[in-house]
Amino acid sequence: MDHYEIPWSFYFQFNHSEQIMRIYLSNLFKLKEAIPNNYYVLSYDDIEKFLHKYDLRKLNYFFDKKVTNTFDMVLKVKDFTRKKGYINLHALCYIESKTMHCVSIDVMEVIKIKKMFDKHILNTNVHLEIRNSEYDFKEIKDKKIEALEDHLHELIYRKYSN
Secondary structure (H helix, E strand, C coil): CCEEECCCCEEEEEECCCCEEEEEECHHHHHHHCCCCCEEEECHHHHHHHECCCHHHHHHHHHHCCCCCCEEEEEEEECCCCCCCEEEEEEEEEEECCEEEEEEEEHHHHHHHHHHHHCCCCCCCCEEECCECCECCCCCCHHHHHHHHHHHHHHHHHHHCC
């Protein structure tokens, strides 16, 4: 089976009870956005400024619904450096013991993968890999990463198929 490595933007953990978000940036995203730090911890007030006004509600919604499977959502996050505009991301997530774990991928990257499938540049049964050498996702168990990678296939066909 072929493999294709997904350029992810950042991994984040959202602790529902403490209302704290930890963000781990990918090297590629840091370079693209000219961001100096690898890691951020956001308080509730910071999260309100960082996420689009409806997206904090989305995070809490999944806790309220007690979602146990992997799921996805579109998030709009404030641009890290320019302070104007938003970056649109697909977040692939799961919840484990009051903490949401999500890997975010730029919407345009997901569309690019779909176009590669459509043009047969990538075989539709290719294994889409979120893991890579720059970050090993110590916080996420391998089975969960595999579930998120499988969910990415579902997302592509659900959102971007005619």
